[in-house]
Amino acid sequence: MRRALPLLVTGLLAILLVVSDHPFPPPSDPDRESRTAVVALGDSTMSGEGAGNYETGTDGEQGGNWCHRSRDAEVFRTAVAADRKFNLACSGANSDKLRNEQLPRLREIAGSHRVVALVVAIGANDDPRFSEILNKCFEAWGKRSDCTSAVAPEWSKRVRKMVPKVENTLSAIRQTMRDSGYLDSSYQLVVQSYAAPVSPKMPRSLQNLSGCPLRTTDLQWVVEDAVPELSNGLRTAAGRVNARFLDLARAGEGHEACVGGDDPSTEWFTRLSVDWDGLRDQARSSHALQESFHPNASGHEQIGRCLSEFLASDKRDGACVPRLDGTLGLTTEG
Numbered sequence: 001m002r003r004a005l006p007l008l009v010t011g012l013l014a015i016l017l018v019v020s021d022h023p024f025p026p027p028s029d030p031d032r033e034s035r036t037a038v039v040a041l042g043d044s045t046m047s048g049e050g051a052g053n054y055e056t057g058t059d060g061e062q063g064g065n066w067c068h069r070s071r072d073a074e075v076f077r078t079a080v081a082a083d084r085k086f087n088l089a090c091s092g093a094n095s096d097k098l099r100n101e102q103l104p105r106l107r108e109i110a111g112s113h114r115v116v117a118l119v120v121a122i123g124a125n126d127d128p129r130f131s132e133i134l135n136k137c138f139e140a141w142g143k144r145s146d147c148t149s150a151v152a153p154e155w156s157k158r159v160r161k162m163v164p165k166v167e168n169t170l171s172a173i174r175q176t177m178r179d180s181g182y183l184d185s186s187y188q189l190v191v192q193s194y195a196a197p198v199s200p201k202m203p204r205s206l207q208n209l210s211g212c213p214l215r216t217t218d219l220q221w222v223v224e225d226a227v228p229e230l231s232n233g234l235r236t237a238a239g240r241v242n243a244r245f246l247d248l249a250r251a252g253e254g255h256e257a258c259v260g261g262d263d264p265s266t267e268w269f270t271r272l273s274v275d276w277d278g279l280r281d282q283a284r285s286s287h288a289l290q291e292s293f294h295p296n297a298s299g300h301e302q303i304g305r306c307l308s309e310f311l312a313s314d315k316r317d318g319a320c321v322p323r324l325d326g327t328l329g330l331t332t333e334g
Helices: 004-018 095-112 130-142 148-179 216-240 297-312
Strands: 036-042 084-087 114-121 188-192 244-247 317-322 328-332
Touching: 036 095, 095 114, 095 148, 114 148, 130 148, 130 216, 148 188, 148 216, 188 216, 188 297, 216 244, 244 297, 297 317, 297 328
Parallel strands: 036 084, 036 114, 114 188, 188 244, 244 317
Antiparallel strands: 317 328
16 A cells, blocks of 8 residues: 555646646635626727727726727627626737736636636737827828838738737736636637728728728728738737637728718728817827727627627637628638
């Protein structure tokens, strides 16, 4: 029996080494398993920027919080069997801010609820600085010049520099969940890319301050080059941490800002949006254009529809594309 004891200890140590990457601390709340949750993390496209109906305290009225977390954000429009849906995303967030500001809250939720899915949209505010690109294109329109010639040559480099930052953030999410007693396989981790909010197919009559002040050549670059390359970079980061990937690059086709002409009801993205009252308030003036070119409430509803289909599928990758019936649907890629 004494000889068997060392063998038993050795066996236990071997098992501990095998599972050391997946610790199993007891949940902080013994009733956690009875309460399920879906959690959204990331930046403006996930928080609900542009959809309006913002949660109290996230519209600049408290401590400069401009997260613009909308009650109409896609996570709340996603049909998934869960008791709660939490939106931790914040407009303007980059990878560092997600790790520092959203993961502590995720840790709390993971301890009090059984998280069944995490949906993440992050990266555009890292090196790509996509909103800054659109601002430069806006400025170029005013100067009657183009922005593509200045931005396009460095875009690939920006996306490449983004990939490891997103990968590190996704790894930090994984570790947060492991620290809370989760196996990687016990929840879905979905990385979501970005949709092109504008299109060169918009009427020229709206390529101005009344709609979308952007030049056709710049619009073509955004749709044909910038957004697809950004999606490919995010796909790479997702694959490195064994996360699922939902491609939104084509999600807005036919429903981009301004393509509806005189009838914007079919558009899923905001046109140039100005908070005129905010312009008169020094504390709010720098955020007066913040909602521009983001998914609106209809857009979030459609993206939530596609996300629902993806979460219910068993495919590693998928893409959201408009259907002939006017809704957004899932096409699987493998």
